[in-house]
Amino acid sequence: MANPRNPNRLPSSSSSSSSSSRSVASPPLSSPPRITTSSRAAPPPPLPSAATPPLPPRLRPPRAAPPLPGLRGLRLRAPGGASLHRTARVFPSPSSYEFEIKEKGSHLLRLHFYPFVARGYDLSSASFHVSASGFTLLANFTTADPVLKEFVLWIDSDKLVLSFVPAQASSFAFVNAIEVVSAPKDLIGDVAIVPNQLEKFNGVSRQALETLYRINVGGPKVTPFNDTLWRTWVPDNELFVESDSTSKTLSFSGRIAYQKYGASREVAPDNVYSTARVVDGSDSNHNMTWVFPVSSGYKYLIRLHFCDIASLALNQLYFNIYVNGNSGYGDFDLSDAAGHVLASPYYIDFVADADNSGKVIVTIGPSKLSSPSWIHGLLNGVEVMKMNNSIGSLDGDASVVLVTENPVKRGFGEFVRSILCGFAFMSLLGIVFMLVMRLRAESGRTVLWSPLPTDVSGGKWGQGFPVASGKLEL
Known part of the structure; x- marks a missing residue:
């Protein structure tokens, strides 16, 4: 079963969507300082299943970015493995890639790390920092297993500079492949709901985001071949709290009714909206709960995907949404939200901190407006993304100024x-x-004197203290 902590398994091939330009940079044959990418290439390979909806007609798989001279680093080749991960570039000193950005806005950045041993380098022993667009993405990063890190960055310049810096003078950095995807405009909204509060969170799209979980609730794994942005959605089995509900899963074989101003296929694919987990009328006193372990000290963007594939008619689905036990949305009417169209996708964004135990908990509960014969709760998909902290970091307290400093100069x-x-x-x-x-x-030269009488008569001391001119003994 896929590990939900790393929902983006390393694919063996890559592509791009019609609404985005996508670039993949694999280590070039010569030593580059900067890489400018292109997304124009041949048509994509055929999809694995005839039942899978076709990808947009302008879809183009990217080609490796052409190298430019000057990038410091050593190119390694592994003896086997997927073609995308048989090579890596190692950086013994700070190095950067530079990507041309044609349109300002949100961009997906994916970094492939596939450690192997070659020419005396054990990539699993690497320790390094990664920064981009003024944010710290990874600090003191090391991995012994293949991993794909995905980030969403707002880029308001014509270039994206991606920097790799060894954590210590004796260490090194590495990367196997890099993807830069111009995201659709509706992928990341700017406003989110803050549970249990009247105000909303503004400026979501300008935050740096790291994808932690991408879950297909009640359905199977969705591979990159079935997602227009080449994402992976994993089943919810390991995150769903089984003992909290007697829910059931549903699948829908009809057509998903995408609306003009609603969620698009770039937000989530058909395979996510055509499956769901629901609480039916016989389980009206129970909730459905999902628990996502996260790191404390950050805010999280929690996106919940809904598509009413269970109701027989409109306005027969009401439920409550909770995040970390706080009310996020009460008596939610999915029919009203989706434009009074069944099987029409809709999503809601929440921003919340981790709870005291370092978890994000999502709960769907029944509403008092529900009828016993209706469905009492539904969820199709969940995405959880970490937001940068106050110093612009997604990984600890290391600011971008610190992580980009040369470790030799730093020492x-x-x-x-x-x-x-x-x-x-x-x-x-x-x-x-x-x-x-x-x-x-x-203090050694200080002398304390006794008080002397002031009544003097006839040249003799009057009554009072006897004449004594000595140091007062304490």
Whole structure:
């Protein structure tokens, strides 16, 4: 079963959609400093199944970006494996790729890491940082297993600079393949609901996002060949809380009714909207719950996909939506939201923090508006994306300024800073010592005198204290 923590399995081939230009950069034959990509190539290979809906007619699989001279790095080739992952470029020092951006807006960035051993390099021992578009994407990253990292970045310039920096002077960075996809305009909205609060979260599209989970609820795995943006959707079995509900899964063989201003195939494919998990009328007192382990200290974009493939008529599906136990949407009427069309897709975006246990919990519960004979809850798909923190990082407290610093210069700088700090500390100790010695010297010369009488008569001391001119003993 696919690991839901890494929903994007490494595909053996790649492509692009009609609404996006897609670029794949695999390590070139010579040493490049920058890579400019292109997405014009031959038509795509045939789909694996005749029942699968055809991809858009302008779909073009990308070709490897042409190399430009000057990029530091070593090209390695593995003895076997998929063609996309048989090669890698190793970076013993900070290096960058540069991609031309034709249209400003949201872009998908996918980084393929497929460690192997070649020419004395064990890629599983690499430790490095990755940054792009002013954000830290990965910090002190290392992996022993094949992994695909997907990010969504807002790019408002004509170039995307992707940097790889070894974490230490003795380490190195590597990458097997890079994809840059111009995302459809409706892929990432700008406003999301904050559960249990009146205000909404604005500026979602300008955040850096990392895809953590992409789930096909109640259905099988959806491979990149069946997704116009070449995404992978995994089943929800490992994330669904079985004991919390007696739900059932549904599949729909009819046509998904995409609306002009609703969710498109680029938002989610037919195979996601044509399957669902539901709570029927016989289980009206139970919820459906999914639990997603995440990292604390970040906000998360939680996208829920809905498509009413269960109701026999309109306005027969009402339910409540909860995120981390907080009300996200009460008495949700899917018929009204989807334009009063059955089997019409719709999605809702929420922004929430992880709960105290480091989880994002999504719950679908029955509404009081439901009838006993109706479906009491439905969900077709879930996506969970990590949002950058306050210093622009998706991976810890390392800012982009820190991770892009040359580790050799960083080490020398740390050495100089340690010398300066040591000198400042010793100077401070010297000043404190001199002050203490001065105070001691002054206290040694201090004399405390007893009070003397002021009543003097006839040249003799009057009554009072006896004449005593000595130091007062304490």
